[in-house]
Amino acid sequence: xxxxxxxxxxxxxxxxMSAAQSxxxxxxxxxxxxxxxxxxxxxxxxxxIKDVGANFEKKYGIKVKGTKMADPEQAERIIREVDAKNxxxxxxxxxxxxxxxxxxxxxxxxxxxxxxxxxxxISPADQNPLVFLWQPRIFGFNTDSxxxxxxxxxVWQMTEPKWKGKIIIRDxxxxxxxxxxxxxxxxxxxxxxxxYKDLYGKNLVTKEANAxxxxxxxxxxxxxxxxxxxxxxxxxxxxxxxxxxxxxxYTMTKQRDNEVKxxxxxxxxxxxxxxxxxxxxxxxxxxxxxxxxxxxLFIHYLLSDGHSPWTVNDMGGFSSNTGAPAHKDNEGTWxxxxxxxxxxxNKVALKLRQDILDFWLENSGN
Amino acid sequence: xxxAIAITGGPGGFLRRFRNxxxxxxxxxxxxxxxxxxxxxxxxxxVPLGSMLLDTIRVTLKDSATTGMERxxxxxxxxxxxLASRVSRVLFWRPLLRTLLVSFFVALIAIPLGAxxxxxxxxxxxxxxxxxxxxxxxxYMLPSWTFAVAWLNLLKNRRMGGAPGILENLGFIPPxxxxxxxxxxxxCEALHLFPFAFLLFGNALRSVDIQLEESARVLxxxxxxxxxxxxxxxxxxxxxxxxxxxxxxxxxxxGTPYLLGSVVKYHLxxxxxxxxxxxxxxxVAAVIASATIxxxxxxxxxxxxxxxxxxxYITMGGKxxxxxxxxxxxxxxxxxxxxxxxxxxxxxxxxGTIILSSVTMQAGVIKPGNFTMAFWVGKEIPAMPGQNxxxxxxxxxxxxxNSLRIAGFAALIAxxxxxxxxxxxVKLPNTAIATFLRQVSFLPYLVPSIGFAAACLSFFAVARGxxxxxxxxxxxxxxxxxxxxxxxxxxxGIAAMMQVGNEGEEAARICGAxxxxxxxxxxxxxxxxxxxxxxxLPFITGMKExxxxxxxxxxxxEVLTTQILRYIEYGYSQLANATxxxxxxxxxxxxxxxxxxxxxxxxxGFGGSN
Numbered sequence: 019x020x021x022x023x024x025x026x027x028x029x030x031x032x033x034x035m036s037a038a039q040s041x042x043x044x045x046x047x048x049x050x051x052x053x054x055x056x057x058x059x060x061x062x063x064x065x066x067i068k069d070v071g072a073n074f075e076k077k078y079g080i081k082v083k084g085t086k087m088a089d090p091e092q093a094e095r096i097i098r099e100v101d102a103k104n105x106x107x108x109x110x111x112x113x114x115x116x117x118x119x120x121x122x123x124x125x126x127x128x129x130x131x132x133x134x135x136x137x138x139x140i141s142p143a144d145q146n147p148l149v150f151l152w153q154p155r156i157f158g159f160n161t162d163s164x165x166x167x168x169x170x171x172x173v174w175q176m177t178e179p180k181w182k183g184k185i186i187i188r189d190x191x192x193x194x195x196x197x198x199x200x201x202x203x204x205x206x207x208x209x210x211x212x213x214y215k216d217l218y219g220k221n222l223v224t225k226e227a228n229a230x231x232x233x234x235x236x237x238x239x240x241x242x243x244x245x246x247x248x249x250x251x252x253x254x255x256x257x258x259x260x261x262x263x264x265x266x267x268y269t270m271t272k273q274r275d276n277e278v279k280x281x282x283x284x285x286x287x288x289x290x291x292x293x294x295x296x297x298x299x300x301x302x303x304x305x306x307x308x309x310x311x312x313x314x315l316f317i318h319y320l321l322s323d324g325h326s327p328w329t330v331n332d333m334g335g336f337s338s339n340t341g342a343p344a345h346k347d348n349e350g351t352w353x354x355x356x357x358x359x360x361x362x363x364n365k366v367a368l369k370l371r372q373d374i375l376d377f378w379l380e381n382s383g384n
Numbered sequence: 385x386x387x388a389i390a391i392t393g394g395p396g397g398f399l400r401r402f403r404n405x406x407x408x409x410x411x412x413x414x415x416x417x418x419x420x421x422x423x424x425x426x427x428x429x430x431v432p433l434g435s436m437l438l439d440t441i442r443v444t445l446k447d448s449a450t451t452g453m454e455r456x457x458x459x460x461x462x463x464x465x466x467l468a469s470r471v472s473r474v475l476f477w478r479p480l481l482r483t484l485l486v487s488f489f490v491a492l493i494a495i496p497l498g499a500x501x502x503x504x505x506x507x508x509x510x511x512x513x514x515x516x517x518x519x520x521x522x523x524y525m526l527p528s529w530t531f532a533v534a535w536l537n538l539l540k541n542r543r544m545g546g547a548p549g550i551l552e553n554l555g556f557i558p559p560x561x562x563x564x565x566x567x568x569x570x571x572c573e574a575l576h577l578f579p580f581a582f583l584l585f586g587n588a589l590r591s592v593d594i595q596l597e598e599s600a601r602v603l604x605x606x607x608x609x610x611x612x613x614x615x616x617x618x619x620x621x622x623x624x625x626x627x628x629x630x631x632x633x634x635x636x637x638x639g640t641p642y643l644l645g646s647v648v649k650y651h652l653x654x655x656x657x658x659x660x661x662x663x664x665x666x667x668v669a670a671v672i673a674s675a676t677i678x679x680x681x682x683x684x685x686x687x688x689x690x691x692x693x694x695x696x697y698i699t700m701g702g703k704x705x706x707x708x709x710x711x712x713x714x715x716x717x718x719x720x721x722x723x724x725x726x727x728x729x730x731x732x733x734x735x736g737t738i739i740l741s742s743v744t745m746q747a748g749v750i751k752p753g754n755f756t757m758a759f760w761v762g763k764e765i766p767a768m769p770g771q772n773x774x775x776x777x778x779x780x781x782x783x784x785x786n787s788l789r790i791a792g793f794a795a796l797i798a799x800x801x802x803x804x805x806x807x808x809x810v811k812l813p814n815t816a817i818a819t820f821l822r823q824v825s826f827l828p829y830l831v832p833s834i835g836f837a838a839a840c841l842s843f844f845a846v847a848r849g850x851x852x853x854x855x856x857x858x859x860x861x862x863x864x865x866x867x868x869x870x871x872x873x874x875x876x877g878i879a880a881m882m883q884v885g886n887e888g889e890e891a892a893r894i895c896g897a898x899x900x901x902x903x904x905x906x907x908x909x910x911x912x913x914x915x916x917x918x919x920x921l922p923f924i925t926g927m928k929e930x931x932x933x934x935x936x937x938x939x940x941x942e943v944l945t946t947q948i949l950r951y952i953e954y955g956y957s958q959l960a961n962a963t964x965x966x967x968x969x970x971x972x973x974x975x976x977x978x979x980x981x982x983x984x985x986x987x988x989g990f991g992g993s994n
Contacts, residue, residue, distance in 0.1 A: 061939075191663045
């Protein structure tokens with residue numbers, strides 16, 4: 019009984035607070051409250067959290083303890099920390115939309131919070147839960163090996179013997195967004211079926227449920243290679259001077275390393291029916307976090323700073339703040355990119371993820 | 385003296401017995417200590433293992449998210465999925481088969497190699513045999529995954545991201561089967577484990593009286609007959625122990641198959657368990673962990689049976705034994721060459737590549753101008769955002785501090801409780817409580833490290849009654865490690881206490897000394913040596929522990945061994961290598977310090993886990 023009263027009270031308070039806040043959001047007050055809390059712990063899926071955290075500290079004097087952490091580990095920690103009432107982390111950058119909408123948000127582990135003053139500059143579709151960053155995760159190749167134009171113009175080519183053992187993706191078992199991508203392909207197989215006909219001049223005959231499953235099966239069984247991070251894939255694909263470099267499936271941000279690491283990465287521009295998928299990164303507040311205001315300020319910062327990586331349209335990254343200026347190396351704005359990419363559906367992802375995972379385990383030679 | 389405790393009943397009502405016991409407790413709190421220890425061990429060892437067994441049929445929160453089943457409900461889904469579904473081959477059976485296969489080949493290399501080296505150094509006139517025999521234990525002192533790190537430094541190819549290996553830099557691109565998968569796993573595990581066979585066979589050979597052989601020769605037996613009919617049968621117990629130990633080591637070791645197998649999807653049981661855990665299917669992970677525990681129990685049971693069976697071989701007779709070395713003759717130089725080669729491959733080469741990698745700017749590229757001390761003393765290393773060299777690297781220094789703290793406290797707890805278990809087992813012989821303590825304190829030995837960690841993690845991560853959640857705390861690592869190392873401490877505690885008579889304590893008691901005074905002034909001083917060894921050995925083992933801590937460490941409680949894996953995953957190979965060397969230096973320093981203090985040869989005591 020006590021618990022219910024407490025929960026009720028908290029709910030009322032939360033409602034009251036959120037009502038009060040949206041009524042009169044004041045950035046200066048948020049900054050003051052955040053600075054009183056002193057520091058911030060953040061788990062993000064990208065190592066860039068360190069750079070962004072350092073910039074945030076420069077601007078507001080609030081130290082950010084940022085750790086790069088993959089989705090499954092983040093989810094594990096958040097569930098354990100919240101259940102244990104020993105919450106360490108304040109804010110997360112998370113990519114597993116299925117788990118987010120299927121479990122973490124409905125069960126109250128994390129909440130999505132959109133800075134009220136920025137509501138108008140963010141597309142409504144990106145507000146619930148809040149996406150702060152879009153990235154194309156694309157297939158890319160090595161220009162030293164294949165010249166400036168893409169060696170594959172149709173995704174089905176990657177299932178051919180020529181590319182056996184030469185396609186690298188992030189381990190789907192540890193990368194929920196890749197599972198969601200595969201789920202989207204099986205849920206909407208028509209583009210793949212059409213592309214098959216385009217390439218081979220005949221209709222696809224398959225024992226699998228549809229062209230999506232058949233494509234995945236052939237791709238997986240082509241001795242597909244897995245790596246743990248996009249950075250590793252970019253390095254393996256892009257290393258200069260290779261003769262028959264593999265094709266990699268990585269976030270386009272990795273192409274910013276072309277200069278620093280002397281990589282020769284390029285996007286498979288023109289590959290049909292898609293070049294990859296649109297990967298959202300969500301920013302969320304963790305329940306009962308020790309520094310809630312600093313966390314909010316950080317989310318506000320991610321969407322408004324305009325200088326730091328992520329907060330501007332960086333190479334390979336697109337801020338969900340539509341006012342952010344475009345980046346010259348991005349081969350177009352986000353609007354140009356979207357039709358080239360598969361869009362993930364969190365509900366489909368959640369529903370199919372176990373099947374996709376099993377299909378992956380069965381067919382990838384694990 | 386009969387113990388003043390009526391634990392096995394007898395005439396008199398319960399109340400009288402109870403009052404009697406209370407009265408006794410004031411003078412003899414041994415029973416109280418025994419009860420407290422029993423409760424503690426039950427809570428720290430039995431309950432977590434039981435809870436994990438329960439998790440094989442109970443839906444946890446994480447699984448409820450992905451499977452849609454209600455949290456806390458019971459199901460056979462996980463058992464089915466792991467053992468009999470379309471993915472069970474991938475999740476369980478294939479890793480199991482591969483684990484057995486790898487163990488078999490590791491044993492096939494490690495045992496003959498260890499036996500041969502033992503024979504050469506003990507029974508022949510091998511040049512430099514004293515040196516060889518002391519260097520031979522180094523691979524065993526090194527953490528098991530050191531060899532995997534060295535292998536990658538030398539032989540990794542483009543299939544794994546990050547900096548290329550030394551051979552690729554020299555223009556030779558190793559094929560996949562050489563870089564990753566079963567072959568390197570087998571070689572690395574064998575290089576780590578052969579010194580164990582070396583020690584086992586060395587001890588066995590030393591105790592075989594050479595007169596047995598000479599009598600046979602006098603009777604006209606040929607060399608081959610002597611070997612087959614006399615030496616080999618006498619070495620059988622050592623052989624069996626070495627074999628079982630190899631399997632149980634491979635079953636519990638995580639680092640090597642993780643570093644060398646994952647790239648080509650070659651998973652063993654420990655990595656399969658870790659993967660299921662990482663993917664977020666705790667139910668499946670619990671089933672795999674339970675299976676590894678079951679196999680562990682089976683192995684130790686078989687081992688115990690063998691030890692009992694072979695007790696009747698008494699190799700040390702009453703007559704003076706003779707020691708004589710066999711001259712190698714023309715084989716002396718080739719044998720010396722072989723020994724030198726083994727030392728080179730097992731010690732010089734791995735440590736060499738690790739040192740080399742830690743001082744090259746472009747990892748593993750050997751050319752003038754590419755050498756640097758940046759990864760040791762540098763600040764703001766280029767291309768590694770926010771990283772300094774080891775001595776100025778906050779992450780590494782924190783991890784080192786954590787390693788020292790965790791291993792230190794765990795060793796202290798394990799050593800002291802081990803001695804207390806010994807004390808109680810000896811003071812209360814033939815009581816149920818002593819038997820219970822002896823057996824439960826031995827239980828963690830049966831459980832492979834990674835399985836034990838999985839059990840403790842799922843149990844202690846949740847607040848239970850007055851005990852808060854230990855998730856993400858150093859305390860959790862200390863607890864788990866101290867319980868995992870308790871068996872060794874308890875064994876040595878029991879052995880040590882057995883050798884001490886009761887007279888000292890009885891005399892003190894007559895003089896009116898309290899129990900605490902007796903422990904402090906009599907037991908501890910007498911057992912000083914045993915206690916020191918019982919603490920320092922787990923401490924050293926704890927410093928290199930990886931399988932046990934990999935699932936428990938979190939940002940803030942990261943230790944050196946887990947930090948190395950993070951660096952390897954980030955592609956910071958030089959920092960990883962420098963950190964490996966830091967651990968190796970700590971281990972060697974501690975070992976030699978302890979050897980100086982105790983004057984013994986510690987190498988043979990390096991049991992521990994992986």
